[in-house]
Amino acid sequence: xxxxxxxxxxxxxxxxxxxxxxxxxxxxxxxxxxxxxxxxxxxxxxxxxxxxxxxxxxxxxxxxxxxxxxxxxxxxxxxxxxxxxxxxxxxxxxxxxxxxxxxxxxxxxxxxxxxxxxxxxxxxxxxxxxxxxxxxxxxxxxxxxxxxxxxxxxxxxxxxxxxxxxxxxxxxxxxxxxxxxxxxxxxxxxxxxxxxxxxxxxxxxxxxxxxxxxxxxxxxxxxxxxxxxxxxxxxxxxxxxxxxxxxxxxxxxxxxxxxxxxxxxxxxxxxxxxxxxxxxxxxxxxxxxxxxxxxxxxxxxxxxxxxxxxxxxxxxxxxxxxxxxxxxxxxxxxxxxxxxxxxxxxxxxxxxxx
Amino acid sequence: xxxxxxxxxxxxxxxxxxxxxxxxxxxxxxxxxxxxxxxxxxxxxxxxxxxxxxxxxxxxxxxxxxxxxxxxxxxxxxxxxxxxxxxxxxxxxxxxxxxxxxxxxxxxxxxxxxxxxxxxxxxxxxxxxxxxxxxxxxxxxxxxxxxxxxxxxxxxxxxxxxxxxxxxxxxxxxxxxxxxxxxxxxxxxxxxxxxxxxxxxxxxxxxxxxxxxxxxxxxxxxxxxxxxxxxxxxxxxxxxxxxxxxxxxxxxxxxxxxxxxxxxxxxxxxxxxxxxxxxxxxxxxxxxx
Numbered sequence: 001x002x003x004x005x006x007x008x009x010x011x012x013x014x015x016x017x018x019x020x021x022x023x024x025x026x027x028x029x030x031x032x033x034x035x036x037x038x039x040x041x042x043x044x045x046x047x048x049x050x051x052x053x054x055x056x057x058x059x060x061x062x063x064x065x066x067x068x069x070x071x072x073x074x075x076x077x078x079x080x081x082x083x084x085x086x087x088x089x090x091x092x093x094x095x096x097x098x099x100x101x102x103x104x105x106x107x108x109x110x111x112x113x114x115x116x117x118x119x120x121x122x123x124x125x126x127x128x129x130x131x132x133x134x135x136x137x138x139x140x141x142x143x144x145x146x147x148x149x150x151x152x153x154x155x156x157x158x159x160x161x162x163x164x165x166x167x168x169x170x171x172x173x174x175x176x177x178x179x180x181x182x183x184x185x186x187x188x189x190x191x192x193x194x195x196x197x198x199x200x201x202x203x204x205x206x207x208x209x210x211x212x213x214x215x216x217x218x219x220x221x222x223x224x225x226x227x228x229x230x231x232x233x234x235x236x237x238x239x240x241x242x243x244x245x246x247x248x249x250x251x252x253x254x255x256x257x258x259x260x261x262x263x264x265x266x267x268x269x270x271x272x273x274x275x276x277x278x279x280x281x282x283x284x285x286x287x288x289x290x291x292x293x294x295x296x297x298x299x300x301x302x303x304x305x306x307x308x309x310x311x312x313x314x315x316x317x318x319x320x321x322x323x324x325x326x327x328x329x330x331x332x333x334x335x336x337x338x339x340x341x342x343x344x345x346x347x348x349x350x351x352x353x354x
Numbered sequence: 355x356x357x358x359x360x361x362x363x364x365x366x367x368x369x370x371x372x373x374x375x376x377x378x379x380x381x382x383x384x385x386x387x388x389x390x391x392x393x394x395x396x397x398x399x400x401x402x403x404x405x406x407x408x409x410x411x412x413x414x415x416x417x418x419x420x421x422x423x424x425x426x427x428x429x430x431x432x433x434x435x436x437x438x439x440x441x442x443x444x445x446x447x448x449x450x451x452x453x454x455x456x457x458x459x460x461x462x463x464x465x466x467x468x469x470x471x472x473x474x475x476x477x478x479x480x481x482x483x484x485x486x487x488x489x490x491x492x493x494x495x496x497x498x499x500x501x502x503x504x505x506x507x508x509x510x511x512x513x514x515x516x517x518x519x520x521x522x523x524x525x526x527x528x529x530x531x532x533x534x535x536x537x538x539x540x541x542x543x544x545x546x547x548x549x550x551x552x553x554x555x556x557x558x559x560x561x562x563x564x565x566x567x568x569x570x571x572x573x574x575x576x577x578x579x580x581x582x583x584x585x586x587x588x589x590x591x592x593x594x595x596x597x598x599x600x601x602x603x604x605x606x607x608x609x610x611x612x613x614x615x616x617x618x619x620x621x622x623x624x625x626x627x628x629x630x631x632x633x634x635x636x637x638x639x640x641x642x643x
Contacts, residue, residue: 088545090541113547114547114548116547117545117547118547119547121545123542123545125538125541125542127538128538128542129539129542129543129545130542131539131542131557131561132536132539132561133560133561133636133637143546146546146547146548147547194546200545
């Protein structure tokens with residue numbers, strides 16, 4: 001569960017949106033030399049001390065399936081921003097393989113790379129990266145303009161997305177006239193307007209106030225449900241990762257520590273570093289009831305929750321009911337859960353208990 | 355005394371002879387090459403002199419209004435121009451203005467591409483920067499004399515000397531402006547698949563425009579600073595009046611012509627600065643600076 005995914009070079013399944021294989025990035029004047037040292041078995045600190053080169057990513061391998069929100073979580077300096085920039089090659093890796101929708105990104109010519117950036121990956125930035133000299137609608141239409149879409153069509157598309165992110169009426173404003181949350185909605189709309197299969201989000205909500213951030217997270221989850229995009233989301237906030245992630249990879253010092261579903265990471269942290277995060281986290285929000293329920297046929301319960309419910313959603317129901325049912329999309333009961341199970345799951349890794 | 359290590363006389367003689375040789379054999383080619391510059395200057399000068407004084411006043415005051423949307427700058431412009439007219443300096447002022455405007459236009463055409471080139475390559479910057487330093491610090495008489503020898507006294511050497519002196523700040527500020535565009539915005543632009551041309555014209559230049567405009571402001575001011583020297587070799591205009599005032603010990607003539615140059619400087623300085631501020635406000639950089 002907490003082991004690294006099996007790495008078999010050359011076998012990249014087509015249902016993957018993004019596959020990274022042994023991607024290594026070394027910053028410095030002579031990365032190849034430092035890479036040779038690293039491959040000869042020296043540790044990163046040794047390489048750093050000997051060559052004065054910084055190891056940004058260390059043999060990172062990730063499989064990101066289509067249509068999921070994949071979160072890369074790590075503290076500052078863990079290499080997560082470096083990682084996401086490899087997907088659209090804003091940063092060139094020192095070695096490794098990056099395949100997006102079955103195409104090797106590293107083999108693209110400059111021209112192909114531009115076409116790829118215009119049509120297949122859109123990006124949202126922590127610092128928004130909006131053009132201060134353009135109005136909101138021209139910012140949202142920017143990607144389409146670069147792609148060569150005609151003016152009327154791109155403004156129409158942009159207007160639609162501005163409405164979707166709830167900024168109607170601000171079309172002609174300048175970015176600086178908007179609050180941080182509104183600016184990031186513009187950034188999000190700009191990426192969505194491109195209608196790419198993949199969206200890269202680099203700490204997209206980190207610069208926002210907690211309440212606004214929570215609202216943006218809900219909006220992102222909603223959007224993902226209706227649009228079915230593949231979203232690679234970078235964050236340093238474990239709570240955020242647990243809330244929006246279908247799968248989470250934890251990065252530390254440029255190396256992947258653990259990949260898994262949010263529950264996997266909360267219930268079975270791979271090492272002490274991850275356990276430290278887990279200790280601080282609101283587990284009731286992280287754990288889905290379906291992952292700890294009694295699965296199978298039982299008498300229908302009076303109260304029930306959907307299979308997407310988290311522990312915190314089910315807690316109030318225990319005040320009145322001993323058992324709460326869990327139902328799927330069609331309303332069929334697929335299992336049931338009791339307060340004891342929830343308490344056990346939440347308490348499992350709390351220090352000093354159990 | 356410093357000991358004579360090598361004999362430098364042959365080197366000096368080579369330079370002097372080389373220049374004479376160029377004047378003798380290439381003089382007309384150089385003149386032909388500079389002909390478009392002369393045409394530009396002549397066209398602007400003729401236009402300014404042919405235009406009625408009240409129309410020029412109205413146009414400049416109108417530009418002042420556009421730059422600030424305020425009555426103060428147009429008023430300053432009108433008073434300055436009124437001073438030039440009342441003091442019988444109108445025609446000279448137009449000649450000086452023509453020299454300044456054509457020097458500025460030429461400097462823009464040369465400096466902005468040079469600044470763009472500099473901003474893209476550290477190598478180019480390392481070569482161009484000392485050249486700019488040289489252009490700004492070398493006493494202007496040093497290159498004035500060879501230019502006069504090649505082109506003969508007149509408007510062309512005056513214009514060339516003015517351009518050499520006035521162009522460097524615009525190159526520097528163009529380079530600075532392009533390089534100080536927010537890297538986050540540049541990265542975003544790159545992530546959307548722009549090519550270098552789209553980034554230059556769509557992002558870098560629009561965002562660097564206030565800095566570039568500050569460079570144009572500097573260029574106009576430095577061009578005006580050159581008018582007295584330029585008039586020594588035949589530029590005419592207000593500088594010539596100053597020169598005559600000095601020569602005839604007519605303090606009043608020198609003073610009024612000198613104040614006339616100040617009046618022109620005020621007009622062009624305020625107008626370019628106000629446009630710069632307006633632009634900054636529009637782009638939203640006003641708070642940053």
